[in-house]
Amino acid sequence: MxxxxxxxxxxxxxxxxxxGAKNESLQVLCAVLLTPEPIIMRNLPDIRDTNKLIELLGSLGVSVEKLEEGAYRFEAKDVKPEYMDTPEFASQAASLRGSIMILGPMLARFGRARIPKPGGDKIGRRRLDTHFIGLEKLGAKFNYNAKDGFYHIDGTNLEGCYMLLDEASVTGTANIIMAAVLAKGKTTIYNAACEPYLQQLCHMLNRMGAKISGVGSNLLTIEGVEALGGTEHTLLxxxxxxxxxxxxxxxxxxxxxxxxxxxxxxxxxxxxxxxxxxxxxxxxxxxxxxxxxxxxxxxxxxxxxxxxxxxxxxxxxxxxxxxxxxxxxxxxxxxxxxxxxxxxxxxxxxxxxxxxxxxxxxxxxxxxxxxxxxxxxxxxxxxxxxxxxxxxxxxxxxxxxxxxxxxxxxxxxxxxxxxxxxxxxxxxxxxxxx
Structure with missing residues (x-):
C-alpha cells in the first residue's frame, strides 16, 4: 500500500x-469495441482506472499500441467474447467500476455480454438500474446468477425505441448510446445526461459513422447504422x-x-x-x-x-x-x-x-x-x-x-x-x- x-x-x-479527463476516458475507451477499424486517442490520462481499462480491453483481444505519452492506437478486429467467461475477466472487471460500460458495445457488436458487480469508490450505493433498464428496453435480456455473482446478458436482437430515463446517469446514458448506435431503427433517449464528456463520446461516435442528434441536450435521437469505422479523438x-x-x-x-x-x-x-x-x-x-x-x-x-x-x-x-x-x-x-x-x-x-x-x-x-x-x-x-x-x-x-x-x-x-x-x-x- x-x-x-x-x-x-x-x-x-x-x-x-x-x-486528460478521467470520466471521459472510461467512456471513449469502451467505444473502441464498436468497430474493427483503428481508433487513435490522445490526451489519455496515465491513471490507474484508465490503465486498468486499457488492460481489460487488451485481454478481450483489442490490439493496443502506445504511440507516445498519452496517445494510443486501438484496433478491435480480433475481440474474444469468450474471454468474459474466464476467472481472469471476473477479477479484472470486478475491480473497476468503468467496466460496466463495455456492456453496450459488446451487446451491440457481438450480441452477448457478461459482467460481475463492478468495483470502484466506497462512497455509497451506486445503482445500475438505469443501465439495465435502458438496455432491456432495447431488447437485451438479463439474467443474474447469484452463485457466480455475474449478470449474463443476451443482446442478439437490439431494436430502437423511446425511453425516458429514471435518472440522468452519465455512465448509464453512455452505455445505452453505445448499444443504440448499432441497433435496428430509431432510439430516443429523454432525460439523457448531457455532460461535456458525454458530448465528446457522441461527437466521436458520429465521426465513426453513427447518427446521433440532440448532442448537448437531454433529448437524444439515434438512428441505428449497420457498422462503424475508425477515427481519431482527443480528450478534454x-x-x-x-x-x-x-x-x-x-x-x-x-x-x-x-x-x-x-x-x-x-x-x-x-x-x-x-x-x-x-x-x-x-x-x-x-x-x-x-x-x-x-x-x-x-x-x-x-x-x-x-x-x-x-x-x-x-x-x-x-x-x-x-x-x-x-x-x-x-x-x-x-x-x-x-x-x-x-x-x-x-x-x-x-x-x-x-x-x-x-x-x-x-x-x-x-x-x-x-x-x-x-x-x-x-x-x-x-x-x-x-x-x-x-x-x-x-x-x-x-x-x-x-x-x-x-x-x-x-x-x-x-x-x-x-x-x-x-x-x-x-x-x-x-x-x-x-
Missing amino acids: ASLEIEGGYPLRGDIVPQ PDMIEIGSFIGLAAMTGSAITIKNARIDQLGLIPSVFERMGIRLEFRGDDIHIPVHHHYEIDTFIDGSILTVSDHPWPGFTPDLLSIVLVTAVQARGTLLVHQKMFESRLFFVDKLIDMGAQIILCDPHRATVIGLDRKMNLRGIRMSSPDIRAGVSLLIAALSAEGTSIIDNAEQIDRGYQKIDQRLQAVGAKIRRL
Whole structure:
C-alpha cells in the first residue's frame, strides 16, 4: 500500500497542465469495441482506472499500441467474447467500476455480454438500474446468477425505441448510446445526461459513422447504422482536476496558473469558486489564481448561508463537492455542502476535524463548514484516503497544514490523478511517496 508524506505550510508557484479527463476516458475507451477499424486517442490520462481499462480491453483481444505519452492506437478486429467467461475477466472487471460500460458495445457488436458487480469508490450505493433498464428496453435480456455473482446478458436482437430515463446517469446514458448506435431503427433517449464528456463520446461516435442528434441536450435521437469505422479523438482536460487545483491554490495561499483549461467546457465550476471569494483571472484559455491571503464566502441575497449542492449537468458536478468543502475550511464565512447523490461521500470530514477544521456533519448528505479565516492553521496528522476525491481533499488540507501529514491508501488518489506527487513537486510542494 502506497502512502504520501506531505510537509505542509509552503505556498506553491507555477504552471500546471491538467490531465486528460478521467470520466471521459472510461467512456471513449469502451467505444473502441464498436468497430474493427483503428481508433487513435490522445490526451489519455496515465491513471490507474484508465490503465486498468486499457488492460481489460487488451485481454478481450483489442490490439493496443502506445504511440507516445498519452496517445494510443486501438484496433478491435480480433475481440474474444469468450474471454468474459474466464476467472481472469471476473477479477479484472470486478475491480473497476468503468467496466460496466463495455456492456453496450459488446451487446451491440457481438450480441452477448457478461459482467460481475463492478468495483470502484466506497462512497455509497451506486445503482445500475438505469443501465439495465435502458438496455432491456432495447431488447437485451438479463439474467443474474447469484452463485457466480455475474449478470449474463443476451443482446442478439437490439431494436430502437423511446425511453425516458429514471435518472440522468452519465455512465448509464453512455452505455445505452453505445448499444443504440448499432441497433435496428430509431432510439430516443429523454432525460439523457448531457455532460461535456458525454458530448465528446457522441461527437466521436458520429465521426465513426453513427447518427446521433440532440448532442448537448437531454433529448437524444439515434438512428441505428449497420457498422462503424475508425477515427481519431482527443480528450478534454479533466474539469475535476481543474477544480481541485483552484481549491488547492486558494487553500494554500499559492499563485498557480492552470494551462489549457478549456474554460468553455467548465460550466458552473468557475462561478461556484468565485462565490467562495476566490479570484480567477482568465488569460485566454488559462486560469490564473493569484495569492489569496483571505477569501470570503458569499451569502444568498437574503443573507442566509450559501449552499453548494450537486445536480446533473449543467448543474454543479458532485465530484467537486469534497474539494469545495475542504476549500471552505480556511475561508471567511460559513458554507453548507449538500451531497445528494452518495450517502458516504462526506464521511472523510472526521479527518479534517482531527486536523482542526470546524465542520458539523449534519447527516450523511450535509455538512456545515465554519471557515477559520486563517486565524488558525490545520495540523498535520496520519490519515487514509477512502476514495479519489476525498483523497485529494485531504491532500489539499495537508499541503495547507502545519507540520507533516501522511495519507495512506494513496492508490485511491492514483486512480484519478496522474502522477500527482511529481506534478505538485514541480510547483514547490514538499511531498514524497513512501
